[in-house]
Amino acid sequence: MTNLVEVRNLRIEATTDAGRVVEIIKGVNLDIADGEIVALIGESGSGKTTIALSLLGYARPGCRITGGEINVNGKNMAALTEKQRAKLRGTDIAYVPQSAAASFNPSSTIIEQVIEVTRIHRLMPPEQARKRAVQLFQALSLPDPEGIGARYPHQVSGGQLQRLSAAMALIGDPKLMIFDEPTTALDVTTQIDVLKAFKSVMRAGGIAGVYVSHDLAVVAQIADRIVVLKGGEVQEAGTTAQILSAAQHPYTRELLAAFEPKPRQAHADADAGTKPLLRIDNVTAGYGSVRADGLPLIRAVNSVSLVVEKGRNLGVIGESGCGKSTLARVIAGIHPAAAGDIVFDGRQLERAAGKRSQDQLREMQIVFQYADTALNPAKPVEDIISRPLAFYHGLDRQTRSKRVDELLDMVQLPRTLRYRRPSELSGGQKQRVNFARALAAGPKLIICDEITSALDTVVAAAVIELLKELQRELGLSYIFISHDLSVVEAICDEIMVMYNGERVEQITPDRLKAPTHPYSKLLFSSVPKLDPTWLDGLVREPELVSQYGHR
């Protein structure tokens, strides 16, 4: 046997609640050499995580490995008993989950959980395991490697926790590491540190890896080879350079194209003299008890001002916790501001949504990040979209039904979807319904709160294209909140950078290359590029990183 991993003709089936059998993985072949990192990339539902988990001999509940061989280090994982598999997990093969925060036990210290593997497999005495763990913490460039183990999971940041979960996987000296979207939930500035740490330990230890992701740019930094999946089948496989430069399969090209959004053409009718649609002056809002000066204890948004002009878009960008979502909620009146003025269409708005007039509410709509929770699961699409029509416009049943058809056409959904419930739609379809509901009100301004963050690259690009098209047709304005620079760049006329509840800079997309504020510099330079040498060549000013990076 030449390769560490040889997967031959792997088939995995699932049984639905109606007793129907669905084939999720349809005869996949995969080879991984010693010390090689292979990325599995594809949209959600393409089977990438299922394949990665099958290398552990594990199939999620309801799924079964029904055919093929999974040879890892000379053992066929598919044929072993559960007990034999358990022996290999943690020692030969290790797993790093997507959400480290959810996979640590909050009630015991980090070091105990990191060395747990050595205790289960009786690999080494605890003292030695602790020393080894500290070495790993050092190798993963964690701050305070001696002391960090004594903390509890909530006392370290998300990026640190993700590296600690890698340490947990590494302590058993595995030959193969499986990373399941380990940086998807992290900010770009943090993602870099985590990627760098992963790359260096993998290289130093000569460990082979499987890296599951939907982000081609991240994968380009870390993987030697890329396997593109769709519908449970391998579409294309090749070295990273091959895939990036000379992709053969249409799906791969689509992925690559989605990564580079079409530049936004400048507005021809952008007359600068128009009245602003929305103006916000020195708005402050936050949480916690109100103090003597009328301001809340914790200020999530600190005296922010912004202007949105008619038919133009404003992007708000920043890391998680910078107050950008709170800002959206303040504008919409969901979370009333503690201080400051909101002027919409020439009229002063009340701070709380409950006190605004019905027309004011109608003209400003908000679309949320998670379409799953923003759509009532108990109602069919038709009812969801037609409610604003009945509520704001008082349309009768027939007109409503016609209008629902028009709206579904507008967001490019088939009309037959109107009878489905949200749970029967895909993520992209749900987000379109979510958007159609906002359009139904007939708004002038739509606040989009991270609407593409939960979507796949290809789907997100399609949604952005849709938004642009609707803007041309209906003359809308958007406030576009995101942590993803490429998305904001694609659609916005102005970009506002937020850090720690404050506005640090406002720039236009064509001047993106030359931000002036140090935080913007750090943020913009942290966005991964498709170039495989980008991460290694990246030099960041250490003082910037120490000032703004949460290490």
Add this chain to the structure above:
Amino acid sequence: MARVAAPRRPFLGHSYNLVGVVASLVILGWMLIAIFAPTIIPHSIGDIVDDDYFGPMRQGLWLGSDYLGRDMLSRVLMGARYTVGISLAAVCIACFSGVVLGMIAAVTGGWLDICLSRFLDAMNSIPSKLFGLVVVAAVGSSIPALILTLAVIYIPGAYRFARALAVNINTMDFMTVARVRGESTAYLIGSEILPNIIRPVLADFGLRFVFIVLLLSGLSFLGLGLQPPLADWGALVRENIGGLPFAAPAVIVPSLAIASLTISVNLLIDNLPQKIRDRDA
């Protein structure tokens, strides 16, 4: 608790299992009997038709006779009317008011929520049989009084249950969207929350129905329920308890009736038909 996986069969987009079907047939049977009891009973419930008391089962008196020699079959069939009818009326009032109040409290929050919750918690702390005793002592025993008493006793439980469910739904983004749209509380609870909690609420409805049947039987057993010659199943057990040494059917049959109804409702709740979400099948 290990659940036995009963075989499920698909029908009309839902899957059913045998236990659920049998249980619902039993419940349906008792419902029909409750409705048609006056036309199908062989004897009037007050007529003494047997020379002996605690008579055995025989032709003409299919379930024997009671402690006065009255026909047991007629009395059980008519008893179904009172047991099912009173309990159903009470559980409807209890669940309707409890669930509506619970949803309003969850959606409105603030002082209304605090006041309602504390008041109903206080109600909850009164022992139910004692409460029934006090009410009967104060206003006497009549069917409307019984229904109201039973309903009041079970409102706090239904309120707590619905509020807990509604609070979870209330934090979802679609509730925020509806609020920002400017919707009224009535729309929020009726159209946004209720469809999402209706299944557990129905299960709770069934469970509460069982509790009320048992409490009603308990009250009747203590002599606080229906007054003779009317009798629900609990009262039938009590008045015929003297037949226990003689193994008279008069005491066993009403007990079996209570058991069959309550157990069936429980089983039906555990085996409600489930919607098949796999739409391609």
